[in-house]
Amino acid sequence: MFNDQIIPKATAKRLPIYYRYLNILLDENKTRVSSTELSEAIKVDSATIRRDFSYFGALGKRGYGYDVPKLINFFKKILDQDKLTNVALVGVGNLGQALLNFNFHKNSNVRISAAFDIDSKLINTVKSGVPVYSMDELEKQLQDQQIKIAIITVPEKGVQNVTDRLVKANISGILNFTPRRLSVPENVRVQSVDLTNELQTLIYFVENYGKNTDEVED
Amino acid sequence: MFNDQIIPKATAKRLPIYYRYLNILLDENKTRVSSTELSEAIKVDSATIRRDFSYFGALGKRGYGYDVPKLINFFKKILDQDKLTNVALVGVGNLGQALLNFNFHKNSNVRISAAFDIDSKLINTVKSGVPVYSMDELEKQLQDQQIKIAIITVPEKGVQNVTDRLVKANISGILNFTPRRLSVPENVRVQSVDLTNELQTLIYFVENYGKNTDEVED
Numbered sequence: 001m002f003n004d005q006i007i008p009k010a011t012a013k014r015l016p017i018y019y020r021y022l023n024i025l026l027d028e029n030k031t032r033v034s035s036t037e038l039s040e041a042i043k044v045d046s047a048t049i050r051r052d053f054s055y056f057g058a059l060g061k062r063g064y065g066y067d068v069p070k071l072i073n074f075f076k077k078i079l080d081q082d083k084l085t086n087v088a089l090v091g092v093g094n095l096g097q098a099l100l101n102f103n104f105h106k107n108s109n110v111r112i113s114a115a116f117d118i119d120s121k122l123i124n125t126v127k128s129g130v131p132v133y134s135m136d137e138l139e140k141q142l143q144d145q146q147i148k149i150a151i152i153t154v155p156e157k158g159v160q161n162v163t164d165r166l167v168k169a170n171i172s173g174i175l176n177f178t179p180r181r182l183s184v185p186e187n188v189r190v191q192s193v194d195l196t197n198e199l200q201t202l203i204y205f206v207e208n209y210g211k212n213t214d215e216v217e218d
Numbered sequence: 219m220f221n222d223q224i225i226p227k228a229t230a231k232r233l234p235i236y237y238r239y240l241n242i243l244l245d246e247n248k249t250r251v252s253s254t255e256l257s258e259a260i261k262v263d264s265a266t267i268r269r270d271f272s273y274f275g276a277l278g279k280r281g282y283g284y285d286v287p288k289l290i291n292f293f294k295k296i297l298d299q300d301k302l303t304n305v306a307l308v309g310v311g312n313l314g315q316a317l318l319n320f321n322f323h324k325n326s327n328v329r330i331s332a333a334f335d336i337d338s339k340l341i342n343t344v345k346s347g348v349p350v351y352s353m354d355e356l357e358k359q360l361q362d363q364q365i366k367i368a369i370i371t372v373p374e375k376g377v378q379n380v381t382d383r384l385v386k387a388n389i390s391g392i393l394n395f396t397p398r399r400l401s402v403p404e405n406v407r408v409q410s411v412d413l414t415n416e417l418q419t420l421i422y423f424v425e426n427y428g429k430n431t432d433e434v435e436d
Contacts, residue, residue, distance in 0.1 A: 007426070016418040020397055043399035078422070085421055098316030099413070108414050110421065149421060173424035175417055179238055181261035191420040193411060195317070196326050199393055200234040202409045203303055203328065203367055204296070206391035208225070 011052045016108070017042050018052070019075040025068050034065035079108075086113035088147045088171075090162050091154035092122050092132055095177055099151060100128040112151070114141050142169045149173045156180050229270045234326070235260050236270070237293040243286050252283035297326075304331035306365045306389075308380055309372035310340050310350055313395055317369060318346040330369070332359050360387045367391045374398050 021042050025033055035053075039046035050060070056074065060066040087104075089096055089112045096115065104110045115132045117123060123134045133141055141147070150171050154162050159178045166174060167188055176182055176192045184190055239260050243251055253271075257264035268278070274292065278284040305322075307314055307330045314333065322328045333350045335341060341352045351359055359365070368389050372380050377396045384392060385406055394400055394410045402408055 016415040094319035101312035197234040
């Protein structure tokens with residue numbers, strides 16, 4: 001939708017936060033909101049919010065603010081929330097099972113529709129409503145379900161091998177929960193969530209810095 | 219240790235990645251590494267690595283590279299890996315239990331030493347070796363165990379209330395797994411891990427951008 005214009009990464013990262021909070025407002029029957037209210041609620045300064053919205057041509061009216069339903073429909077399209085995105089989960093260990101229970105679908109139109117593991121006790125079971133397949137079925141299921149996004153929660157050692165298989169199976173985006181950096185071709189996107197790293201970084205910042213570091217800030 | 223010098227956030231965020239990879243090298247009995255080897259392994263360009271290391275006065279020798287054990291001891295101190303950091307977990311739901319099972323201690327000197335929940339079925343049990351206390355004991359346990367870092371995995375609605383109690387109990391760092399932005403005083407650090415946000419952002423980037431976005435890059 002916005003392929004023809006460049007939106008800063010920092011802005012793109014805030015979109016889901018805007019989107020979720022606007023839905024909270026609508027649930028409370030609020031149909032308008034000022035950048036100042038938004039700012040206080042989501043802890044992003046209002047100048048940043050106005051600049052972010054301006055990239056999408058969404059301009060608040062002075063003394064009125066932003067129209068909440070309009071913004072929601074707008075961000076819904078940007079975030080592809082008007083179509084369901086099926087995602088695969090590779091690795092149904094503790095973290096994997098937590099992600100299955102996590103139910104992304106509750107807050108978004110993203111749904112884990114297939115999980116994969118090598119443990120015969122898990123294969124052909126259904127966990128939190130999601131079928132668990134053998135790793136042998138990975139390529140077939142990804143193709144049959146036309147899945148382009150995968151979450152990896154396998155042990156660190158096996159991750160590059162899994163990644164290579166996902167790439168061959170035309171996955172275009174990987175959410176990597178292992179501490180290993182993944183080797184992928186340019187056209188495949190990797191986003192890493194390294195929980196140990198997050199915790200160590202927090203501790204390091206606490207011991208060495210003054211101000212807040214919340215990820216959504218620039 | 220480095221209170222008197224400013225290290226860029228992007229550099230600080232890479233420290234745990236450097237640290238973990240250097241330990242992998244040492245396990246393989248490698249005692250020296252070049253910034254180029256490091257670069258290929260952790261997917262950070264070698265110029266960035268050299269710049270990062272230079273902030274700490276760690277300078278590689280031409281034709282020799284970096285001394286692995288030296289770097290490890292060095293980063294160990296910077297990351298406080300030479301002392302154990304006890305962390306509290308508030309909210310022992312699916313994600314909370316996964317984090318207890320996750321065993322941060324395996325890859326770091328961080329350990330969840332106390333968990334808290336309101337569920338009477340969980341209170342006074344031990345999950346993955348960690349005692350689960352009633353929320354009524356939060357302030358007392360944090361003080362007794364001198365815990366300064368807390369992980370929050372409670373339902374979205376209760377999170378600000380929990381945060382306020384943690385702040386009153388002199389917590390200095392919070393790892394927030396809820397989508398809500400937290401209100402905290404300047405002296406308290408919040409780092410957010412919003413899993414739905416991570417997944418939506420990944421999908422958004424896949425649909426709208428070309429190049430890789432791995433968090434550790436600038």
